[in-house]
Amino acid sequence: MALPEHILLMYGYLLLFVWVLVEQLGIPLPAAPVLLAAGALSASRELSFFFALLAGLTACLIADSAWFLIGRRYGHHVLRILCKLSLEPATCVRRTQDSFGRRRAVTLMIAKFVPGLSTLAPPVAGQYRMGYWPFLLFDGIGAAAWVGALLAAGRFFGDLLKRNPTVLNWAGRFSGALLVLGILGFLVVRIVRRRMVLKRLIASRLEPEELKRQLDAGEEVYIVDLRNPRELAEDPFTLPGAFLFSPKTLAERHHEIPRDRDVVLFCSCPSEATAAKTAMTLHKLGIERVRPLRGGYDEWKRLGFPTDAVTLDMPLQIVNP
Numbered sequence: 001m002a003l004p005e006h007i008l009l010m011y012g013y014l015l016l017f018v019w020v021l022v023e024q025l026g027i028p029l030p031a032a033p034v035l036l037a038a039g040a041l042s043a044s045r046e047l048s049f050f051f052a053l054l055a056g057l058t059a060c061l062i063a064d065s066a067w068f069l070i071g072r073r074y075g076h077h078v079l080r081i082l083c084k085l086s087l088e089p090a091t092c093v094r095r096t097q098d099s100f101g102r103r104r105a106v107t108l109m110i111a112k113f114v115p116g117l118s119t120l121a122p123p124v125a126g127q128y129r130m131g132y133w134p135f136l137l138f139d140g141i142g143a144a145a146w147v148g149a150l151l152a153a154g155r156f157f158g159d160l161l162k163r164n165p166t167v168l169n170w171a172g173r174f175s176g177a178l179l180v181l182g183i184l185g186f187l188v189v190r191i192v193r194r195r196m197v198l199k200r201l202i203a204s205r206l207e208p209e210e211l212k213r214q215l216d217a218g219e220e221v222y223i224v225d226l227r228n229p230r231e232l233a234e235d236p237f238t239l240p241g242a243f244l245f246s247p248k249t250l251a252e253r254h255h256e257i258p259r260d261r262d263v264v265l266f267c268s269c270p271s272e273a274t275a276a277k278t279a280m281t282l283h284k285l286g287i288e289r290v291r292p293l294r295g296g297y298d299e300w301k302r303l304g305f306p307t308d309a310v311t312l313d314m315p316l317q318i319v320n321p
Helices: 002-024 032-043 049-074 076-084 092-102 104-113 117-127 132-163 166-204 208-216 229-234 247-252 270-284 296-302
Strands: 221-225 262-266 290-292
Touching: 002 032, 002 049, 032 049, 032 132, 049 076, 049 117, 049 132, 104 117, 104 132, 117 132, 166 290, 208 221, 247 270, 262 270, 262 296, 270 290
Parallel strands: 221 262, 262 290
Antiparallel strands: none
16 A cells, blocks of 8 residues: 555545545546555544545535536436446346335435445436435435444554554555455456356347338237336336336236247337346246347337337336227
8 A cells, every 4th residue: 555655644634535436436446445445544643534534525415416417417328328337237236226216215314334325326216206415314324334434444443553563564465466356356246247148138139120021010029128217207208018027027027927929028128138138037937939139228219119108007007008
């Protein structure tokens, strides 16, 4: 931690504030080493633990407020952009939306501790029209816990060094290698999982033009719209004759899905990710003729194909347009 400590001693709380702000805005510049270093410096009274906590917390609240307002203004469009940057687009937005729909306060308070959720939670809160002051309260609690935990860990390490300086030699010998191996292993597992999903997707997906020909020919096709109710509220149209299911509800009620015709799944995720994942789940449940629609709803709409209006009675409830 020599480099962060040296920089922190020169620029102090301003650097801590800017570093955390940049990371929370979504730029991959990890703030954890800087917070740990600030915590270690607080052990020798070179930095104040309280002011370091205040600087980090303020940066988090500013960045999260910006994402909150962007999510409220642009809805699922900004979430899809963030999803494309994720290593696991199959679950990133859907998992955040489902978690937020069930327990808003808890999701905001733990978001900083969950990779990927930290950036997605504020715009999802804005998309769900959560009040700004409740958002600020619960997000502030979570941000204070995250910043405080890292500062406290650094403070503990700083106290340990004061009592036993040889700990630094041991840490320097092994921590770097373990950190690099951990990061590499994490990235490799995520990339391999993503490639497997995409490979299965490419092999089974259905072209919009082919589905259009089937519908024009009067063929019986069971079409399932997997989009989140919030997305449907912003654009209340779906494919002709489509049924609205959440992925979880579809799996639970799979016995209602016909086995004698093609089952076409679509969403608005990058690379039809939610549709592909749900298709693999249905395969495991014995439904063989299931295929994700290439490009999902956005591609169908872009091609100018017909759509039906949707009536939403309740979130995640099945609706037959």
